[in-house]
Amino acid sequence: MDGAQTxxxxxxxxxxMKQDILKMGSxxxxxLAGSVKALRDRDVALADEIIAKDDxxxxxxxxxxxxxxxxxxxQQPMARxxxxxxxxxxxxxxxxxxxxxxxDIAKAAKKLAGMAPxxxxxxIPQMGRIVQRMLHDSLHAFVNHDVEAISEIAREDDExxxxxxxxxxxxxxxxxxxxxxxxxxxxxxxxxxxLERIADHITNVGERIAYMETGQIRELH
Amino acid sequence: MVTGVPNSISVRDFNVWYGDLHALxxxxxxxxxxxxxxxxxxxxxxxSTFLRGINRMNDLIPSARSTGEIWIGDxxxxxxxxxxxxxxxxxGMVFQRPNPFPKxxxxxxxxxxxxxxxxxxxxxxxxxxxxxKRAAIWDEVKDVLHKSAFELSGGQQQRLCIARALAVEPQVxxxxxxxxxxxxxxxxxxxxxxxxxxxxxxxxxxxHNMQQAARVSSFTGFFLSGELIEFDESSVIxxxxxxxxxxxxxxxxxx
Amino acid sequence: MVxxxxxxxxxxxxxxxxxxxxxxxxxxxxxxxxxALSWTxxxxxxTHMMKEGGxxxxxxxxVYLTIxxxxxxxxxxxxxxxxxxxxxxxxxxxRLIRLAIxxxxxxxxVVYGLFGLGLFVMLFRFGASIxxxxxxxxxxxxxxxxxxxxxxLSAVPQSFREASLxxxxxxWQTTARVVLPNAxxxxxxxxxxxxxxxxxxxxxxxxxxxxxxxxDLPRSIYDQAMALPYHLYVLSTQVPxxxxxxxxxxxxxxxxxxxxxxxxAASVRTRFRxxxxx
Numbered sequence: 001m002d003g004a005q006t007x008x009x010x011x012x013x014x015x016x017m018k019q020d021i022l023k024m025g026s027x028x029x030x031x032l033a034g035s036v037k038a039l040r041d042r043d044v045a046l047a048d049e050i051i052a053k054d055d056x057x058x059x060x061x062x063x064x065x066x067x068x069x070x071x072x073x074x075q076q077p078m079a080r081x082x083x084x085x086x087x088x089x090x091x092x093x094x095x096x097x098x099x100x101x102x103x104d105i106a107k108a109a110k111k112l113a114g115m116a117p118x119x120x121x122x123x124i125p126q127m128g129r130i131v132q133r134m135l136h137d138s139l140h141a142f143v144n145h146d147v148e149a150i151s152e153i154a155r156e157d158d159e160x161x162x163x164x165x166x167x168x169x170x171x172x173x174x175x176x177x178x179x180x181x182x183x184x185x186x187x188x189x190x191x192x193x194x195l196e197r198i199a200d201h202i203t204n205v206g207e208r209i210a211y212m213e214t215g216q217i218r219e220l221h
Numbered sequence: 222m223v224t225g226v227p228n229s230i231s232v233r234d235f236n237v238w239y240g241d242l243h244a245l246x247x248x249x250x251x252x253x254x255x256x257x258x259x260x261x262x263x264x265x266x267x268x269s270t271f272l273r274g275i276n277r278m279n280d281l282i283p284s285a286r287s288t289g290e291i292w293i294g295d296x297x298x299x300x301x302x303x304x305x306x307x308x309x310x311x312x313g314m315v316f317q318r319p320n321p322f323p324k325x326x327x328x329x330x331x332x333x334x335x336x337x338x339x340x341x342x343x344x345x346x347x348x349x350x351x352x353x354k355r356a357a358i359w360d361e362v363k364d365v366l367h368k369s370a371f372e373l374s375g376g377q378q379q380r381l382c383i384a385r386a387l388a389v390e391p392q393v394x395x396x397x398x399x400x401x402x403x404x405x406x407x408x409x410x411x412x413x414x415x416x417x418x419x420x421x422x423x424x425x426x427x428x429h430n431m432q433q434a435a436r437v438s439s440f441t442g443f444f445l446s447g448e449l450i451e452f453d454e455s456s457v458i459x460x461x462x463x464x465x466x467x468x469x470x471x472x473x474x475x476x
Numbered sequence: 477m478v479x480x481x482x483x484x485x486x487x488x489x490x491x492x493x494x495x496x497x498x499x500x501x502x503x504x505x506x507x508x509x510x511x512a513l514s515w516t517x518x519x520x521x522x523t524h525m526m527k528e529g530g531x532x533x534x535x536x537x538x539v540y541l542t543i544x545x546x547x548x549x550x551x552x553x554x555x556x557x558x559x560x561x562x563x564x565x566x567x568x569x570x571r572l573i574r575l576a577i578x579x580x581x582x583x584x585x586v587v588y589g590l591f592g593l594g595l596f597v598m599l600f601r602f603g604a605s606i607x608x609x610x611x612x613x614x615x616x617x618x619x620x621x622x623x624x625x626x627x628x629l630s631a632v633p634q635s636f637r638e639a640s641l642x643x644x645x646x647x648w649q650t651t652a653r654v655v656l657p658n659a660x661x662x663x664x665x666x667x668x669x670x671x672x673x674x675x676x677x678x679x680x681x682x683x684x685x686x687x688x689x690x691x692d693l694p695r696s697i698y699d700q701a702m703a704l705p706y707h708l709y710v711l712s713t714q715v716p717x718x719x720x721x722x723x724x725x726x727x728x729x730x731x732x733x734x735x736x737x738x739x740x741a742a743s744v745r746t747r748f749r750x751x752x753x754x
Contacts, residue, residue, distance in 0.1 A: 007473050076432055078459050078471040215461025278642060283565060310644035320635040322654055333643040336653070389643060
């Protein structure tokens with residue numbers, strides 16, 4: 001059934017929207033990887049690069065939102081198309097917040113780079129790797145309409161939550177042992193928190209993708 | 222079916238042939254009373270044929286033949302011996318092109334009651350006024366009731382036709398693309414009207430305009446090649462239909 | 477381009493050929509018959525063996541026959557047209573009826589005369605009378621009225637019928653209240669044209685009503701009457717030395733009546749057409 005021809009220009013616009021969301025997600029992926037690396041390697045230059053990238057993400061957020069609204073007004077989308085555009089509007093919100101958190105991690109990295117390290121960072125980079133994978137999988141699911149990948153994300157989110165609690169407990173113990181470490185330890189807890197929040201937002205994205213495909217709203221948390 | 226379903230128009234295995242052409246195949250549906258149901262589908266899918274089955278207007282076509290049952294509440298209107306004239310008093314119809322009679326506005330609306338035996342002038346005046354008010358056109362015509370109906374604009378003529386149909390106090394109103402020949406403002410006025418009317422009347426509307434169906438109806442049925450493919454709440458049909466054919470149609474990707 | 481002009485010339489010439497005879501006849505009748513027209517001519521009966529006087533009885537007879545034809549032909553014709561247009565189901569019987577009507581239109585008028593003689597004058601024993609003459613002329617006029625009425629009825633848009641039926645009206649109510657009133661102009665036009673033709677017929681009235689000479693005007697429908705077409709025939713063949721002036725005058729009066737009726741029909745049609753908004 002070659003119905004695709006009857007709404008060719010609309011289909012092209014939908015494709016464009018999807019590509020833009022993908023690009024936005026890729027930038028955030030870079031920000032995420034870069035900020036954790038900057039923290040671990042105490043790389044101020046890298047942190048600055050990451051901080052600059054946040055403007056790009058904000059720009060994408062605005063243009064994609066405008067594009068979606070225009071499509072809603074002008075194309076009268078129904079069913080699947082409508083769900084996709086609605087999902088798109090929510091997803092860019094979540095991705096934009098992820099970008100903000102990555103920005104915060106980069107700022108923390110700059111701060112900590114000027115101070116003596118508290119300990120070897122193990123769990124935070126581990127969290128970083130998992131969250132990166134989650135983000136990558138969610139973008140893949142979005143582009144390929146793959147609902148199966150979503151359930152992986154829910155499991156990984158639980159992992160990240162567990163790791164966050166471990167980091168927090170570790171830092172609390174550290175502060176109790178030597179109060180002078182408090183400033184640096186608290187920054188690290190915050191970084192772990194940012195990563196945990198990013199993971200939450202990725203789960204939101206997963207829920208939206210599932211809705212886009214099936215029309216059902218299912219809580220993943 | 223032994224008996225109808227209360228508070229709905231129940232259709233069971235309804236088939237219509239025009240000569241050898243099988244226009245409607247085994248349509249079964251339950252249309253709830255006092256609400257608006259839209260019938261959508263591409264040209265030639267049978268939705269108008271189905272609509273005309275409800276007030277037995279298909280009987281007027283010599284080659285038409287039908288099987289199956291249609292119940293309105295607890296009355297089987299497809300039973301042989303049904304008084305079709307009485308039925309059409311109870312089930313009104315509004316057509317695609319406004320078709321007022323070449324008479325005055327008053328006489329147009331009074332036509333139905335007169336034909337059914339009302340002759341008292343004051344009673345007729347009351348009915349005419351009431352119907353024109355219900356059709357949201359009273360204020361525009363109350364001073365010119367004696368004028369020819371043809372002096373009205375297209376949108377006004379269609380509301381006049383609605384008033385004319387309302388004058389015989391129907392329980393059901395069938396609308397066959399009532400706004401397709403009208404400008405957007407008139408269309409919206411008629412949609413507003415439908416919202417008001419549905420408080421007492423069951424409305425079934427056939428429309429090509431999907432946005433109109435989405436705006437106006439609580440339930441929607443999708444027809445294709447003489448079959449009813451899907452029937453559900455409009456919010457479902459237009460956001461997450463179950464059948465792929467329905468989705469292809471509502472998203473405009475019909476091959 | 478040249479070809480176009482040839483064709484225009486050809487069409488123009490044909491039109492002139494068609495119109496010429498009509499103009500010729502009218503001119504002839506007016507120039508020869510006008511001198512005969514006078515108040516006396518129109519209001520006095522013939523005198524002196526029809527060599528002098530007027531043609532009043534013939535005029536009166538023609539008028540009565542015209543009215544009589546209309547009275548019989550209109551109801552039957554319109555009802556037949558209503559049946560054919562609104563009620564008849566397509567099939568063998570209906571085709572047979574239509575065939576009969578077409579054939580009726582083709583019957584030579586003298587055959588009508590004999591038919592009328594046999595049925596109305598003799599069998600029904602109406603005798604030669606206005607009644608017999610009107611009935612005979614009515615049958616002759618039926619095809620015209622039926623055809624014109626049917627056409628007028630089918631010109632009424634189907635949407636009116638649908639709207640009426642959808643309101644719960646019966647077929648007859650729809651026909652009487654919506655269809656017929658809107659077909660009236662076509663029906664009346666057909667009536668006037670048909671009756672105008674009947675007014676000029678000679679053969680059908682020959683045996684059924686026409687009298688050579690009557691002293692008094694007819695007083696009932698059972699009386700015989702004089703009629704213009706027959707009177708013209710009589711003057712031209714049965715009256716020796718009839719003044720040509722009177723013959724032309726009679727012909728002129730007949731022509732005026734028939735043409736007059738056609739013009740009325742045409743104006744009725746035009747006026748109703750302008751008033752029609754659909």
